Amino acid sequence: MEPHALDFPKIDAVLRADGTGEVTIDGTSHPLQADDELAALREALTLISGTAIRLGRPVKVTTRDGEGQSLVVVSPDGTFTEVAAPDATGAGPQGRPPEPGWPPAESARPHPSRTSFLPQEQAEEPATQGWRGILTRAGFRMPPGAAERTERADVQAVTQHWPGPRTIAVVNGKGGASKTPSTILLAAVFAREGGAGVLAWDNNQTRGTLGWRTEQGPHEATVLDLLPQVEPLLGIAAQSADLARFVHHQTRDRFDVLRSKPMALAHEQRVEPNDVDVIHAVAAKYYRLILMDSGNDESDPMWLRMIDRTDQLVVATTTRDDHAEAGALLLEALAERDEHSARLAEHAVAIVSQADPRATADQVRRIADGYRQLAREVVTIPHDPAMVGGPLRYGSLRPATQRAWLGAAAAVARGL
Template sequence: MTAEALDRPVCTATIKDDETVVITIDAVEKEFASMPEAIGYLAETAGELRRPLKVTAFDPSSTTRPETSLIVGTDGSVDEDTSVPAKKRVPRRTGPSQAQSTSKASSTSTAVRDTPPAGQTAVIGAHFVPDAAAAEAADAASQAGQPNTVPEARPALPVVRQGPAPAPAPAPEETPLPVAPVQVEPGDPRVQLRPQVKAEKAAAPAREGFRGWWNATFKANLAATPGELATRARRARIQRPLDSHRTMAVVQLKGGATKTTVAYHLAATYGRIRGGNILAGEFNENQGTLGERALAGAHDRTTLDLIRNLSTVTRRTSDLVRYIRPQGDDRIHVLASPPEGADRRRVDGTSVKAAHDVLLSLYNLIILDTGNSAQASTWQAAVDVADSLVFVAQNKEDDLRLLEATIEGVKAQGHAAKFGQSILVITNTAQPNTERLARLKEYGAGIGLAAVVVVPFDRSLQEGQDFDYEALNPATRQAYEEATAALTDQL
C-alpha cells in the first residue's frame, strides 16, 4: 500500500491535548472531535483519489515520537509508512557529560599551567619535566612557524631530597566522647527493613482512548490525557490498603431514596476495582429490593435464614454458600432480606450484631442497606457497627426534609462523631433543580461530612430494572468511582 501512495496532497494530522485532531490537506484545515472521525475523513479523501493517502501525524506532547508518517487506505486502514524513518526526539545531554567535559578542560588547563618553561630540567612536587626529544621537536616547530603538535609532557617522579627526613610531629591524643545509648521504641522507622509507602512511579503511557490504541498499535509512548490520569488517581484511592476489615451503612429514612441502588453500586465498584471479599448485605425491618434487583442465586435463603442457623457457621466462607448470592463480573456477594410475609421475630438489633460479627471475619468490606425507621433496632444496630455512613438523597424536596430527619436520628443514637468519616451521595433526577442541588450540597458540607458526590440521572437505574453495571453511563460510573474513593479515604 505504501508504493501506491503519492506525496500529494500534503496531509498532516495534529493531535491536541484534549484528543481533538486537526487535519490539514494542502493548507486547508478541518478539526475533528476524535481520531476515528479524522481517519474516516482521510479515508473518504483517499477514496476520492482512488489510492492510499500519506499523512504525517504530529503529537507535540510525545517525548519520544513527536512525528510519525502513516498511510491511510481507502477502507480506513492505518499503517505506518516504513519508507520514512520516524523522527525521534533526542534527549538533551545532562550533568554527567558536561561535568566530564569540564573536568577534561580543567585537567588540560592544569597541565598547561604546570608545564615549566623551556630549558628547565628538574622540578619538585607537582611540576613536569619535558622529554629532551620532545623539547627539540618543539623548538624546530617554533622556528618553522608551525603549531606545536608535541604531546603533553609526562609527569616526572618527585625529586628525593638528600639527608634524613624530619620526624613527624606526634598527633595529639583525642579524648573519646561519651556515647549515649540509642533508645528505640517499637515501630521506630529507623529499624524498619522496608519502607511503608513505595515511591510513586513515573506516569505510564496512555492505555485508554485513541492514545492507548496508538501506543498499542505503533509501540508509541503517548502520554495519558488528564482524564485518564484522574481515573488512575481515583482507582489508586479505591485500592488503598486498609489496616482492618471495614463496614459502611447506607442510611436514609425515606423509602425509594436510592439506598439499595447506592449500596449495590458502591459494593460493585469495590469489587471491580479493588477486589477481595466484598458483601452487600440487607438488614431491613421491612422487605427490601436488593435481592430482587441483584442476580438470583441457586437458593432463596435470606438474612433470616442466616440468623436462624448462625450457630452452624464456623467462620469459613464455605459455610456461607447456602446464604449468599454471587454477582458475576461485579465480584461481590449479596445477602438479601427476607420477604414481607416471613417471621421476623428473630431479626432484631442483637441478631444483626451477632451476624455482623461473623460476616466481618469473612469479608474485607461490608456495605449494609438499611431500613426506614430510626426507632427499629435493626437500623440502630447497623448504624452502631458501621465505621462510616453513606447518606443518600435524590434531588427532591421530600428527600431533603427526610435527610435532615436521618441526620437527627443518627445524632440521637450518639454517632454524630461519624459525620467526619461519612459522605453524602445525591442522585439527580431527569430534570434536576439546580437551586435545590446547591442546598443539598451546602447542607452536607455544613454538618461536617467528608465529601458530597452527585450521581447524574441514569435511566437504567430509575426504572426498577435489574442492576447491570455494564449498562451504566460513563458519567455514572465515574461518579460512583468518586464516591467509593471518597469513602475509602475515610476508612
C-alpha cells in the first residue's frame, strides 16, 4: 500500500530559524527549544519517528514555514519521503491544459527528430530554505518548494546581461512618491546579483536627493563637473577608471551614482536636452544598466529627453492617493505622446511602497489593483523603517523587504 493511503495520525510540525518550534501530534503540542534549527529538527525527528515506531508504520507530517505548507512521510527508521499533491485539474505538471492540436500529429513531421546525446536539463539544486532546507542540511536531499523556486527565478532574471546597455527611468510627477528609494534599491539589486556596470543617475533640475541618500566618494563631483569632460571620456583613449572622478561608488551595494547638485538653484545648473544625450552616451559606454531618478516636472525638456532614451519605465508610488493618481495620469499622458512613449506606458512596472506604517493591507491592495489596469506588472513593498530618511543601503532592510525588492527588480528585468 502506498504511504499516503495509510490511516495516519494528525501530525503538524513548525520549525523556526532560532531553534524554536512545536510538533503537534493528534492535538497534543510538544514545544521545541534548541540552540539552532538543526538541533530543533533532531528533537522533532525524535518525536515523530517515535510515533512511527510505536505504530509500526510510517506517519504523515504537515510542515509549515516561510515556504508555505508541505507534506512528508516519516518512516520508523527516520527517513523522509515528500508527498506530491495530486493535480486536481489533470492538466499535467504545470497545471495547464494542452493547447488544441498540440502536440502535432506524427504525419505533420516530415522527418523524425533525433534526440540529442547532450543533456538538455540541469540538475536542480536542493532546497536551502524552510523545512526543506533544514532537511537538506541534515543530510536529506530535498527539492526546493514553490517559494524558493520563485525566488531563484527572480535571481536568474536580475543576473542576466543584455546585449547593449539598457536604460530604466523611475518616474512620478509628485515629490515624495518614493522615486529615489526605488532607484537606489533597484540599482542595488541589479548590481549585487548581476555584477558591476550599474549606474544610478540623478536626472533632476530641482534639488535631486539621490546624492543625499547614497554614499559619497572621495570627491564632491556632480553631473555639472562631468559635462565639460564628455568629449575626452568618449574618446578612444579614455578608460573606465577615468569616470571614477565623477561618480560615487557604493562600496556595499556595488553600483555608482551620478549626482545632481541639490545645493544649487535650478537656473544655476540647467541641463539641456542635448546635455542629456551626451551624458547618456558616456553612461552607455561605461555601464550596462542605467537607472535614471527623475524630477517632478514632466514638461521639462530634460525629463522628456530621458523618456526618449528609456527602455523600461518604472512608476514609483506610495499608498497616498495623490501619489497614485499622479503616476496614473503620467502613464495616460505618455500613452498619448508618441509611439515610443505609449509602448513604455503599456509595458511599465508599478512599484507601490507602503511608506506609511499605518497604511492597511486593503489600502495597499487598492492601489496595486488600480495599477494592474495600467501597467505590465505591479509589485508591492512593505513598510520598513530602514527606508525612512538618511542613507539607504540594501543590507539594512528586513529580509521580507529585500525579497520584495528582488521581485521588483525581476519584474523590471522581464521588460528588458
